[in-house]
Amino acid sequence: MTRKDLISMLEPRKVYLRRPPETTLDYVLAYLRVGLSLLPAHGVTNSRCTCGEDCGKDAGKHPLANLVPSGVKNATTDEATIRRWLARRSHWNIAVACGSMSGIVVVDADGEAGLAELECRGYPMTWTVQSGSGGLHVYLKHPGHPVGNWKIPGIGELRADGGYVIAPPSRHRSGDRYEWLPGLSPWEVDLAPAPDWVPLESPQETQRVSRPTSVALAPKLSRLSKRMQDLVRYGNRGEYESRSEADMAACVAMFGAGYSVAEVWTAMTDPTNGISQKYREKGRQGERYLGLTISKAWVVAKPGRARVCVKPPKSDPARRQKVMIRVG
Numbered sequence: 639m640t641r642k643d644l645i646s647m648l649e650p651r652k653v654y655l656r657r658p659p660e661t662t663l664d665y666v667l668a669y670l671r672v673g674l675s676l677l678p679a680h681g682v683t684n685s686r687c688t689c690g691e692d693c694g695k696d697a698g699k700h701p702l703a704n705l706v707p708s709g710v711k712n713a714t715t716d717e718a719t720i721r722r723w724l725a726r727r728s729h730w731n732i733a734v735a736c737g738s739m740s741g742i743v744v745v746d747a748d749g750e751a752g753l754a755e756l757e758c759r760g761y762p763m764t765w766t767v768q769s770g771s772g773g774l775h776v777y778l779k780h781p782g783h784p785v786g787n788w789k790i791p792g793i794g795e796l797r798a799d800g801g802y803v804i805a806p807p808s809r810h811r812s813g814d815r816y817e818w819l820p821g822l823s824p825w826e827v828d829l830a831p832a833p834d835w836v837p838l839e840s841p842q843e844t845q846r847v848s849r850p851t852s853v854a855l856a857p858k859l860s861r862l863s864k865r866m867q868d869l870v871r872y873g874n875r876g877e878y879e880s881r882s883e884a885d886m887a888a889c890v891a892m893f894g895a896g897y898s899v900a901e902v903w904t905a906m907t908d909p910t911n912g913i914s915q916k917y918r919e920k921g922r923q924g925e926r927y928l929g930l931t932i933s934k935a936w937v938v939a940k941p942g943r944a945r946v947c948v949k950p951p952k953s954d955p956a957r958r959q960k961v962m963i964r965v966g
């Protein structure tokens with residue numbers, strides 16, 4: 639058996655249920671059949687966290703320390719253990735461990751802007767929860783290598799190895815329950831792989847730019863607009879609030895015009911170019927400063943990363959409407 643076969647055997651998958659779950663125990667048993675690892679979190683009664691403290695945004699979201707002292711590390715797929723937890727305390731919110739423990743990563747989109755951006759980028763038909771705050775949790779297949787809990791700029795966060803999400807029928811501090819969107823529960827639809835825009839590789843690994851090993855010839859500036867050519871040649875002459883903003887703008891423009899990282903590096907460090915002033919002044923810190931600037935510029939300029947939403951949402955209108963109503 640290959641590693642790939644093994645991964646696909648262990649993957650969580652859709653299950654057939656005779657009737658939809660109703661009680662917390664029904665849900666727990668369904669999740670276990672699906673292959674999800676669970677842990678108990680504090681519940682919410684009368685808008686208060688059952689731990690008795692004023693937990694703010696964390697209310698109803700943190701693990702029950704007396705049952706799972708190591709938090710998400712104590713998550714399990716073992717029914718007997720979970721029945722024991724339920725016997726000791728019948729009222730808790732269900733937390734699903736993300737990452738390889740359950741074979742899932744979850745995109746946690748929150749706020750009106752986050753949901754709009756999620757709709758804009760598009761996501762597959764897959765297990766999808768409307769959270770108690772009106773956000774969405776989009777469950778996706780774990781890629782089989784470690785994935786961190788990274789921010790997804792513009793959308794929210796990725797919950798992966800070491801993270802967890804609260805699952806239906808748990809109650810949010812707003813008083814609303816977490817619910818599977820109609821037709822998008824693990825007993826109605828398959829779990830889909832992550833679309834390309836989900837950051838499954840460490841942002842540091844993919845974006846950090848260090849001094850190129852090959853030296854590029856000084857690039858011709860003629861591919862840039864006259865304004866940008868002047869910026870590179872003479873540096874910031876008051877058009878930007880700071881030199882770092884000017885450096886960023888110059889790098890973005892060069893990437894936009896198709897220059898390679900090595901070419902951008904050469905242009906930004908060339909002492910005959912005014913734009914290299916800040917880099918040169920920073921001395922030994924210069925490389926780090928420029929590396930970060932170029933990394934950020936790359937993300938901004940890279941096609942598909944900072945794309946403007948022009949296409950209609952991919953998901954079905956009924957689902958979208960529900961989300962929008964709840965948010966607005």
Ligand SMILES: [Zn+2]
Pocket residue numbers: 680687688689690691693696697698700
């Ligand atoms: Zn609490």
